[in-house]
Amino acid sequence: MTRRWAERVMGLLFLLCGLTAVALLALIAAYLFLSGLPAIRELGLGPFLLGRTWDPDTLQFGILPLLLASLWATAGAVVLGVPAGFFTALFLAKAAPPRLAGLVRGAVDLLAGMPSVVVGLVGMTVLVPLLRERLSLPAGDTLLAAILMLAVMLLPPVIAVSQDALAAVPAAYEEASLALGATPEETWLRVTAPAARSGLAAAAALGVGRALGEATAVLMVAGNVANMPSLLSSVRLLTTGIAIEMNYAAPGSLHRQALFSIALVLFVLVVLVNILLTLALRRGRGAR
Amino acid sequence: MERIVIAARQLEVSYGGTQALRGVSLDIPARQVTALIGPSGCGKSTFLRSINRMNDLTEGVRVRGSLTFHSREIYGPDWDVTDLRRRVGMVFQRPNPFPMSVYDNVAYGPRIHGVRGRGRLEGIVEASLRAAGLWEEVRDRLKKSALDLSGGQQQRLCIARALAVEPEVLLMDEVTSALDPVSTARVEELICDLRERCTIVLVTHSLPQARRAADRTAFFLSGELVEQGETARLFTLPRDPRTRDYVAGRFG
Numbered sequence: 001m002t003r004r005w006a007e008r009v010m011g012l013l014f015l016l017c018g019l020t021a022v023a024l025l026a027l028i029a030a031y032l033f034l035s036g037l038p039a040i041r042e043l044g045l046g047p048f049l050l051g052r053t054w055d056p057d058t059l060q061f062g063i064l065p066l067l068l069a070s071l072w073a074t075a076g077a078v079v080l081g082v083p084a085g086f087f088t089a090l091f092l093a094k095a096a097p098p099r100l101a102g103l104v105r106g107a108v109d110l111l112a113g114m115p116s117v118v119v120g121l122v123g124m125t126v127l128v129p130l131l132r133e134r135l136s137l138p139a140g141d142t143l144l145a146a147i148l149m150l151a152v153m154l155l156p157p158v159i160a161v162s163q164d165a166l167a168a169v170p171a172a173y174e175e176a177s178l179a180l181g182a183t184p185e186e187t188w189l190r191v192t193a194p195a196a197r198s199g200l201a202a203a204a205a206l207g208v209g210r211a212l213g214e215a216t217a218v219l220m221v222a223g224n225v226a227n228m229p230s231l232l233s234s235v236r237l238l239t240t241g242i243a244i245e246m247n248y249a250a251p252g253s254l255h256r257q258a259l260f261s262i263a264l265v266l267f268v269l270v271v272l273v274n275i276l277l278t279l280a281l282r283r284g285r286g287a288r
Numbered sequence: 289m290e291r292i293v294i295a296a297r298q299l300e301v302s303y304g305g306t307q308a309l310r311g312v313s314l315d316i317p318a319r320q321v322t323a324l325i326g327p328s329g330c331g332k333s334t335f336l337r338s339i340n341r342m343n344d345l346t347e348g349v350r351v352r353g354s355l356t357f358h359s360r361e362i363y364g365p366d367w368d369v370t371d372l373r374r375r376v377g378m379v380f381q382r383p384n385p386f387p388m389s390v391y392d393n394v395a396y397g398p399r400i401h402g403v404r405g406r407g408r409l410e411g412i413v414e415a416s417l418r419a420a421g422l423w424e425e426v427r428d429r430l431k432k433s434a435l436d437l438s439g440g441q442q443q444r445l446c447i448a449r450a451l452a453v454e455p456e457v458l459l460m461d462e463v464t465s466a467l468d469p470v471s472t473a474r475v476e477e478l479i480c481d482l483r484e485r486c487t488i489v490l491v492t493h494s495l496p497q498a499r500r501a502a503d504r505t506a507f508f509l510s511g512e513l514v515e516q517g518e519t520a521r522l523f524t525l526p527r528d529p530r531t532r533d534y535v536a537g538r539f540g
Contacts, residue, residue, distance in 0.1 A: 022413050087467070105421035179342060180453060181374035190400070236322040 029267070036264030038257070039257035048261060055225040056245065063265065065226045069235035070266075072143060073218065074211040077150030081211075082204050084151070085158030086193075089203075092159070093166040094188050101160040112156030119222035123149045128221055135232065141223030143235045146193055149217050154207040161206055165199020198281050205277040209270055215239035238266050291318045293487050294339060295456060298353040301334050303346060305415050308334040310511040311353070316457075321479060321488040323502030327539065330508040332491045336459050338362070339489065340376040341369050353379065358458075374401060377455035377486075381462040383442035385434035385449070390417075390426050392435045392444055396452035412452050419485065420448035432435065441472025447478065457487045465493060476501050495535060499523055507531050 040048050051062015088108070092101050127148060132140030169192045178185040215237075223234025224244060229231055236244075242259050249256035284287065294316035299445040301309040309331045316322050324332035337343045338355055341362065348491045352361050357376065374397075385393050391415070394413040403409060417423040422444045428436070434445055443463060451457060460479070479501045482488060492498050498505050499519060507530075508518035515522060515531045526532040533539055 031472075134377060172380065172382075173386055175342065175345070175380065176347070176384045176386065177400075179340060179373055179378040179380075179394070180400065180450070181370040181372075182400045183370055186400050190396070191386055270400070 003167065023155065032260070032264045032267050035260040037261070039261040040253060040264075042254065043258070045080070045145035048258075049265075054229060054241070056249070056258075058257045059254060060148070061254070061261075063238070063241075063262055064235055065228045065257075066238045066241050066263065067208040069143060069146075069222075069227075069239040070212060070269075072229050073146045073222075073235070073237055073274065074151055074208060076147035077154055077211040078145075078204065080209055081145065081154045082158055082207050083174070085155045085203070086162050086200060088195070089159045089166055090188055093163045094192070108156050108159050110153075112160070116153065116214060116217040116273065117220075119149065119153060120217035123217060123221040135231055137222060139234065141221055141234050142232050143222070143229050144231050145221040145223075146218045146235065149221050150211040150214055153214055153217055154210045157210055158203045158207045161203035162196075163198050165196040165203065169195045172279035201277060201281055205273055206272050212266065212269060212273070213239060215243045219243055238262050242266075293318045294355070294357055294489075295359075296335070296353070296355045299335070299338065300350075300352040301331075301338055302350045304348040308511055309338075311387055312508075312511075312513045314513055314516060316487060316489060316502065317504070318487050319340050320328035321434075321483050321490055321501055323490045323492055323505045324371065324384040324508060325492060325497035325498050325505060326514075329510075330495075331511040332416070333461055334510045334511075335496050335508070336378075336461055336489060336491050337393070339376050339459055342378065344369070346538065374453050374459060375455055376457040376459060377450035377453065378459040378461065379443070379446050379450055379463050382466050383446055384440055385437070385442050385445050387435055388435065389431050390434050390437070390445060391430040393449050394452050397449060401453055416448040416452040417445075419451050419482070420444045421474065421481075422448055437469070440467050443467060443471065443475060444478065447475075447482075450527070451482075451485070455486055457489065458482065460488060460490045462491055462493060472497075492531055495523075507534060510532070 011244050017138055039061065045053075047062060049062075049067065050064050052061065052064050053060040053062050054065055081275040088104070092104060096104065123145060128140035128145055130140070131142060133139065166188075173195055175190050176189045178184070182190070203228055219240040222237060222240060224236045224240055225234040226241070227233050229235045242262055245255070246259055249259055292315045296312050296314045299309055299312045299314075300307070300389065301468055312331070312335060312507060324335060327330050329451060329466065334343065338351065339357070343349045343351070355362045357367070357372065362372065386396065388396075390414055394416050398409060398412050401474075403412065414423060414427075425441060426445075429436075435444065437445060443466075445457075447463075450506045464475050467475065476497060479488060479490065483503070490498070490502060502519045505519045505522045507514045507522065507528075509525075515526060515528045522531065523535050526535055
């Protein structure tokens with residue numbers, strides 16, 4: 001009797017925890033919509049999203065430069081970082097001798113725990129001057145620097161999730177492939193990786209989310225001028241825009257409301273990435 | 289005497305400190321079904337996995353003595369292990385089709401061995417599925433996932449996948465033990481038909497299966513080969529008292 005009660009209480013408790021997470025998300029979403037919509041309503045969705053000038057002093061709030069900079073930076077970082085992370089995971093999960101794997105894993109964990117401000121500091125003092133000298137630019141704070149920075153920062157979660165996905169592939173699949181005369185490398189690439197694809201896609205999505213949402217480290221290397229983005233010029237991202245300007249945007253002003261609208265755009269982008277991923281996974285599962 | 293494809297002489301295999309095979313000498317003749325029987329842990333699966341070097345995947349394995357395929361030492365330097373495994377195929381205890389389409393499962397082996405061109409691959413896939421008695425059941429669902437097939441169909445798909453690289457020898461490791469009786473009967477029929485195409489070594493726990501499907505039978509006990517011979521003779525007139533007890537169902 002008492003045990004059943006205990007179970008019921010525990011069940012309720014877990015339910016409550018789960019509901020809290022959902023409620024918090026709902027609250028954040030509601031808050032973002034409430035505070036992000038007024039500026040969009042005032043400026044118009046078209047001018048807000050597609051306006052090419054972001055200048056709070058003249059009350060011009062077009063986020064296209066920031067939006068494109070964020071999208072380019074994310075795309076660049078994902079193109080560089082996700083394959084690198086995936087192959088690192090493959091190496092760790094399958095090919096590496098145990099001691100070396102332990103060493104690399106330790107390094108990756110350390111990188112994962114590194115505060116982004118520290119990573120940014122290294123980028124600012126090492127990467128930025130290096131780019132400036134090597135590419136003979138007037139300044140090294142560029143979209144390229146942001147891309148490289150983000151590529152490094154998305155490595156740890158991508159590696160961790162891909163590695164779990166690869167390790168979870170049943171050994172029977174690999175045995176079957178080897179028994180047909182495939183080499184271990186062929187087996188990993190043609191059987192193990194495809195079998196782990198849903199986990200690998202999740203890893204990639206996590207990388208996209210990480211790159212899209214990172215503010216501190218890019219803030220320190222991107223130069224933060226709201227230019228229309230190009231690889232070797234200074235850019236301002238959605239995240240860095242909020243981080244820099246929130247301090248001096250007067251409460252209640254259109255400027256401040258527009259910053260909340262940027263946050264709303266970021267939120268919608270992240271939700272979109274997740275929805276696309278879920279759809280892709282479902283389709284992948286259907287076809288198998 | 290038939291041509292001998294695989295020959296073991298004083299073969300010893302150990303894992304770490306455990307001796308799994310003790311001085312096994314056995315000839316496997318071409319185009320016949322040879323069944324390996326014996327209680328669990330008797331070494332019959334170890335013997336099977338030595339032939340295509342799947343034992344290499346087990347840590348701490350040591351092989352001594354002689355084991356040859358076409359008179360060339362399997363554990364010597366003459367065999368490239370991928371080449372060996374293409375010519376000596378294997379089907380496992382649990383059906384293990386890849387999580388891909390039926391077609392891609394069968395085409396996998398030919399593809400890794402360099403077969404290109406849709407026409408050629410389609411030909412191989414159809415021929416292999418026909419040889420495994422599965423073509424009529426899957427011809428309309430070649431692009432569907434192999435994991436949606438029934439257990440018996442999956443196992444026949446694994447046989448088709450192994451046949452697609454045209455092995456000379458097919459090693460079968462208790463291939464019906466995870467199947468229902470109807471599927472088991474179909475796979476047994478298939479084994480009998482396949483002897484036309486290749487040499488088969490069949491590890492089985494089922495004595496009736498060995499009687500029905502095998503031309504020759506070898507009885508293993510505690511890592512030793514106790515007795516071997518034509519199946520009918522071994523079951524009706526066993527020479528060794530341990531064989532007599534085992535085939536009479538007194539142990540194992």
